[in-house]
Amino acid sequence: MKAAVIVFPGSNCDRDCKTAIERTTGAEVSMVWHGDTSLPDGLDLIVLPGGFSYGDYLRCGAMAAQSPVMRAIKAEAGRGTGVLGVCNGFQILCEAGLLPGALLRNAGLKYVCTAVALDVVNSQTRFTAAYRDRRDVSMTVGNGEGNYFADETTLDRLEGEGQVVFRYRDNPNGSARDIAGIVNDRGNVLGMMPHPDRAFEEELGSSDGALLFQSVLASA
Amino acid sequence: MTDDSAPSMAELALEYGLKADEYDLIVKRLNREPNALELGVFSVMWSEHCSYKSSRKHLAKFPTKGPRVIQGPGENAGVVDIGDGQACVFKMESHNHPSFIEPYQGAATGVGGIMRDVFTMGARPIALLNALRFGDPSHPKTKRLVAGVVAGIGGYGNCVGVPTVAGETNFHSGYDGNILVNAMCVGLADADKIFYSAAPSAGLSVVYFGSKTGRDGIHGATMASAAFDDDSDEKRPTVQVGDPFAEKLLIEATLELMASGAVAAIQDMGAAGLTSSSVEMAGKGAVGVELDLDAVPQREEGMTAYEMMLSESQERMLAVLKPGREADGQRIFEKWGLDAAVIGQTTDTGRIVLRHKGQIVCDLPLAPLTEDAPLYERPWTQPPVAPKLTPAEVPPPADYGQAVLRLMSCPDMASKRWLWEQYDRHVMADTLAESGTASDAGIVRVHGSKKALALTSDCTPRYVQADPYEGGKQAVAEAWRNLTAVGADPIAITDNLNFGNPERPEIMGQIVRAIDGMAEACRALDFPVVGGNVSLYNETNGAGIPPTPAVGGVGLIPDYARRASFKGLKAGDALVLIGETHGEMGSSLYLREILGREEGAPPPVDLVLERRAGDFVRGLIRAGEATVVHDLSDGGLVAAAAEMALAADVGVVLNATSHEHAHFYLFGEDQGRYLIATTEPEALIARAHAAGVHASVAGQAGGDALASAQGLFSLPLPALREAHEGWMPAYMA
Numbered sequence: 001m002k003a004a005v006i007v008f009p010g011s012n013c014d015r016d017c018k019t020a021i022e023r024t025t026g027a028e029v030s031m032v033w034h035g036d037t038s039l040p041d042g043l044d045l046i047v048l049p050g051g052f053s054y055g056d057y058l059r060c061g062a063m064a065a066q067s068p069v070m071r072a073i074k075a076e077a078g079r080g081t082g083v084l085g086v087c088n089g090f091q092i093l094c095e096a097g098l099l100p101g102a103l104l105r106n107a108g109l110k111y112v113c114t115a116v117a118l119d120v121v122n123s124q125t126r127f128t129a130a131y132r133d134r135r136d137v138s139m140t141v142g143n144g145e146g147n148y149f150a151d152e153t154t155l156d157r158l159e160g161e162g163q164v165v166f167r168y169r170d171n172p173n174g175s176a177r178d179i180a181g182i183v184n185d186r187g188n189v190l191g192m193m194p195h196p197d198r199a200f201e202e203e204l205g206s207s208d209g210a211l212l213f214q215s216v217l218a219s220a
Numbered sequence: 221m222t223d224d225s226a227p228s229m230a231e232l233a234l235e236y237g238l239k240a241d242e243y244d245l246i247v248k249r250l251n252r253e254p255n256a257l258e259l260g261v262f263s264v265m266w267s268e269h270c271s272y273k274s275s276r277k278h279l280a281k282f283p284t285k286g287p288r289v290i291q292g293p294g295e296n297a298g299v300v301d302i303g304d305g306q307a308c309v310f311k312m313e314s315h316n317h318p319s320f321i322e323p324y325q326g327a328a329t330g331v332g333g334i335m336r337d338v339f340t341m342g343a344r345p346i347a348l349l350n351a352l353r354f355g356d357p358s359h360p361k362t363k364r365l366v367a368g369v370v371a372g373i374g375g376y377g378n379c380v381g382v383p384t385v386a387g388e389t390n391f392h393s394g395y396d397g398n399i400l401v402n403a404m405c406v407g408l409a410d411a412d413k414i415f416y417s418a419a420p421s422a423g424l425s426v427v428y429f430g431s432k433t434g435r436d437g438i439h440g441a442t443m444a445s446a447a448f449d450d451d452s453d454e455k456r457p458t459v460q461v462g463d464p465f466a467e468k469l470l471i472e473a474t475l476e477l478m479a480s481g482a483v484a485a486i487q488d489m490g491a492a493g494l495t496s497s498s499v500e501m502a503g504k505g506a507v508g509v510e511l512d513l514d515a516v517p518q519r520e521e522g523m524t525a526y527e528m529m530l531s532e533s534q535e536r537m538l539a540v541l542k543p544g545r546e547a548d549g550q551r552i553f554e555k556w557g558l559d560a561a562v563i564g565q566t567t568d569t570g571r572i573v574l575r576h577k578g579q580i581v582c583d584l585p586l587a588p589l590t591e592d593a594p595l596y597e598r599p600w601t602q603p604p605v606a607p608k609l610t611p612a613e614v615p616p617p618a619d620y621g622q623a624v625l626r627l628m629s630c631p632d633m634a635s636k637r638w639l640w641e642q643y644d645r646h647v648m649a650d651t652l653a654e655s656g657t658a659s660d661a662g663i664v665r666v667h668g669s670k671k672a673l674a675l676t677s678d679c680t681p682r683y684v685q686a687d688p689y690e691g692g693k694q695a696v697a698e699a700w701r702n703l704t705a706v707g708a709d710p711i712a713i714t715d716n717l718n719f720g721n722p723e724r725p726e727i728m729g730q731i732v733r734a735i736d737g738m739a740e741a742c743r744a745l746d747f748p749v750v751g752g753n754v755s756l757y758n759e760t761n762g763a764g765i766p767p768t769p770a771v772g773g774v775g776l777i778p779d780y781a782r783r784a785s786f787k788g789l790k791a792g793d794a795l796v797l798i799g800e801t802h803g804e805m806g807s808s809l810y811l812r813e814i815l816g817r818e819e820g821a822p823p824p825v826d827l828v829l830e831r832r833a834g835d836f837v838r839g840l841i842r843a844g845e846a847t848v849v850h851d852l853s854d855g856g857l858v859a860a861a862a863e864m865a866l867a868a869d870v871g872v873v874l875n876a877t878s879h880e881h882a883h884f885y886l887f888g889e890d891q892g893r894y895l896i897a898t899t900e901p902e903a904l905i906a907r908a909h910a911a912g913v914h915a916s917v918a919g920q921a922g923g924d925a926l927a928s929a930q931g932l933f934s935l936p937l938p939a940l941r942e943a944h945e946g947w948m949p950a951y952m953a
Contacts, residue, residue, distance in 0.1 A: 110371075
C-alpha cells in the first residue's frame with residue numbers, strides 16, 4: 001500500500017496521519033507539499049489532514065481547496081483513488097466540491113475536543129470494511145466548525161445511497177442528522193470530523209481508527 | 221510644540237517607568253544624557269520583567285543543578301536530559317497584565333510567547349499547560365475574563381497544533397483586579413542540538429524573520445512591571461495581537477533553519493521585542509551589534525526607530541547566521557512565506573548601535589543594559605504567619621452530605637470540563653493522559669519510544685498567603701507528588717512567581733519566604749529549578765494578589781506501560797491511604813467553603829516523609845503493582861475518594877473513625893498522602909510499613925454512592941456528579 005499525506009501551511013495533523021498509517025498498515029507514506037502540482041505514482045490513499053490550513057482565516061478549508069495540489073487530487077479522485085479528509089481535510093473536500101455540503105460553526109459556538117461514540121452506518125466502503133458488523137466505535141473530535149450541513153434533498157440522498165458512513169451517538173456539534181462522516185457517490189472519497197489518526201492504539205484511549213486504515217490496506 | 225513644553229529626559233524617564241535614581245544612574249553610566257530612544261531601550265531592559273532586579277538575589281537560592289540538568293535558568297527555557305540523546309525543554313511564563321486588559325489576545329499571545337521560548341532552543345513544542353487564577357465568580361468582570369482567556373488559550377494552541385494537556389484554575393476575590401494567566405510549554409529536542417542566544421563572534425549577519433513589525437505592544441514589558449489603577453483598561457493599546465498561523469509557520473521554518481546548520485545563535489522577540497533580543501544575543505556573546513532599522517520588515521509606514529525597537533509584535537525571531545549561510549535562510553523563509561531580512565551584523569565593540577535613515581540614532585554600551593543593570597536588595601519584613609488552629613476551633617459540618625456536595629461543587633474543586641473541552645488535548649497523537657482522563661499529571665509520549673513525560677502545574681495560593689514559607693514548600697511538593705502519582709521520576713521544575721508590589725516590604729517578605737520554602741523543598745526532593753519567570757506588581761489600587769508561586773513540574777516515565785491514573789477503581793477494591801493523617805484544617809477548603817473562614821496555619825510538609833511515601837508509591841507503580849493511584853490535596857480524603865468514584869463510576873464507602881474526629885479525617889489536607897486501589901490491602905500495608913511509610917485501609921469500592929461507613933453521608937454518584945460537573949457550565953451559561 002502507498003499513501004500520501006498532503007501538507008498545507010497550517011496543517012497540524014499531517015505527522016499524526018503519517019504515524020497512524022505507518023503503524024497500522026506498514027504502508028509507505030510520502031508527505032506532499034501543497035504547492036506541488038503532481039502526486040507520487042500508484043497511490044492507494046491520499047490523506048488531507050486536520051489543522052488550520054492557511055490559518056482558516058477565510059472559511060475553513062476555502063483557501064486550501066484552491067491549492068495547486070488540489071488539481072492533482074481531483075484527478076486522482078476521478079480515477080477512483082481513495083481520498084480521506086479528516087477534520088480540516090473534510091472541510092477542504094467540501095470546499096473543493098469533492099463532497100457535498102459544508103461544515104458550519106459548532107452549535108455551541110465553541111471549539112469542542114471530546115471523545116465521541118460513533119455508529120458505523122455503512123461498513124461496505126473501502127474505508128470501513130474491516131469494521132464488519134462492529135457498529136459501535138469510539139474516537140475523538142477537536143474542532144470549532146464540525147457542524148455538518150446540507151440541504152434536505154442532499155441529506156435524503158446521502159442517507160438513501162448509503163453515503164453516510166459515521167454517525168454520532170451523542171451529537172457534539174449540531175451536525176445535520178448526526179452525521180460525522182460521508183463518502184461521495186462513488187465511495188472513494190471519505191470526509192469525517194472524528195480523528196482516526198488519534199485513535200489507532202489503545203494507549204491513546206481507542207484503537208478503533210486503526211480499522212479504517214486497515215480497511216484501505218485490504219482494499220489496496 | 222516648543223522646546224519649553226517638551227519633557228526633559230528626566231521627566232520622560234519617569235513616564236517610561238524608570239525611577240529618578242535609575243535615571244541618574246543611566247546618566248552616570250553613559251557620562252551623558254541618553255536620547256529618547258536610548259532611554260526607551262534602558263527602560264525596557266531595566267524593567268522588572270526583563271531584569272529581575274527585585275528578585276534576582278533571592279532566585280539565586282534555588283538549586284539549579286542535577287544529574288539531568290543540561291541548562292538551568294538564564295536561557296529562554298530550561299533543558300533536562302531524558303536519556304537516549306534526547307532532551308526536554310520547558311518553561312512557564314506569565315501573561316497576567318495583558319490578559320486582564322484584553323483576555324483573548326493576552327492569553328493567546330501568552331501561549332505563543334512561551335512556545336517561542338521553547339522552539340527557540342531547538343525543541344519542537346509537544347505539550348502546553350496553563351495555570352489560571354481568576355477573581356471571585358460573583359465579580360462582574362470574572363465571567364468575561366474566563367471566557368476570553370479560555371478562548372484565547374484554545375484559539376492559539378489548537379491552531380498551532382500543540383496539545384494542551386493539563387492545568388489548574390482557581391477563583392478568589394484576591395484576583396478580582398489582577399488575574400493570573402501562566403502558560404507552560406514543553407518541547408522535545410536532541411540533547412546535542414540545543415540552540416542558544418549568545419552570538420559567537422563578530423562579523424556575522426543578524427537576520428530578522430517572521431511577522432512584520434507593527435506598532436502593537438509598545439512598552440508591554442514596562443506595563444507588565446507596573447501596578448494597575450482604575451484606568452487600566454486604557455492600557456489596551458499596549459497589548460499585542462497574536463497570529464497562531466504565523467506561529468505555526470515560524471515553528472516549522474525555525475526548526476528547518478536549525479536543521480540546515482545555518483544557525484549560530486537565535487533568540488525570539490518576546491517582551492521588549494527587538495531591543496531585548498538584540499541586546500541579549502550580543503550581550504551574552506560578549507560581542508556588539510549594529511542594526512540598520514530601515515531593513516526591518518514593517519507593517520506600517522513611517523514607523524520611528526523608537527516604535528520599532530519597542531514594538532512587541534508577535535511571531536518574530538532574530539538569528540545570527542553562520543558565515544555565508546544567508547541563502548539557506550532565504551530558501552526556507554520563502555518556502556514558509558515568512559518575511560525576512562538581514563538587518564545588521566555582530567561587531568566587536570561591546571555596544572549596540574542603531575542606524576535609521578542614515579543617522580546613528582542609538583549608541584549604547586551593552587554592559588549597563590545587561591549585567592550592570594540595577595539589582596535591588598529590597599527591604600522586606602517577615603510576613604505574618606497564620607497560627608495553627610486548635611481542634612476546638614474547627615466544628616464539624618451541620619450536614620456531612622451537604623458539606624461534601626458543597627465542597628465538590630465549589631469553584632476551586634468543581635470540574636473544569638467546560639474549559640478544557642475547548643482545548644485540543646490530542647493533536648500530535650501522543651497524549652496518554654490529559655485533563656479529561658482522571659490523571660494527577662498530563663502525560664505525553666516521547667514520540668516513537670516507550671518513554672513518556674509527565675507534566676503538572678501546581679500552587680495552593682491560600683497556603684502561601686497563610687504562610688509563605690510552608691506554602692512555597694507545598695507548591696513544589698505537590699508538583700513532585702503529582703508526577704509521582706502517575707509513576708514518573710520527577711526531574712525538574714520551572715517556576716512562575718506571581719506576587720504584588722515588591723517595593724512594599726510585606727510583599728517582598730512574601731517573595732523572600734516563598735522562595736526560601738520552594739528552595740528547601742527543591743533541595744530535599746532533588747527537584748532543581750531550571751527556568752522561571754517573575755511577575756511582580758500584580759496589584760490594583762494598592763491591593764496585591766494572594767502570593768502565587770506557580771510550579772511547573774516535569775517527570776520522566778521510562779516505560780509508559782507502567783503508569784497510573786485515578787481511573788479504574790473496581791468494586792471490591794480496598795482504598796489504602798498512604799501517609800500520615802493528623803487532620804490539618806488550617807487554610808483548608810473545608811474551612812473556607814463550609815465554615816466560611818480563611819485562616820489558620822496551612823498543612824506543614826514534612827519533606828522526609830514526603831519523599832519516603834512518594835518513592836514507595838512510585839516503586840509500586842513501576843513494579844506494575846499499582847495502577848489506580850491518586851494524590852490527596854484540596855478537600856482531603858473525601859475529595860480524592862469522590863474523584864476516584866466518579867472517574868470509575870463505582871461507589872466508595874469510607875471507613876468509620878471516631879465521631880468527633882470524622883471531619884478532620886475526611887476533610888483534613890495533610891500533605892504527602894496518596895490513595896491506592898488494591899485487592900490485597902494487607903500485603904500492601906505490610907510493605908509500606910517495612911519501607912517506613914504509614915498506611916491504612918481508608919475505604920472500600922462498591923455500590924453506587926460515596927458514603928461513610930458510620931452513616932455520616934451517602935451520596936448517590938449521579939447527584940455527586942451533577943454537583944461536581946454542574947457548577948462551571950451553569951456559571952458560564
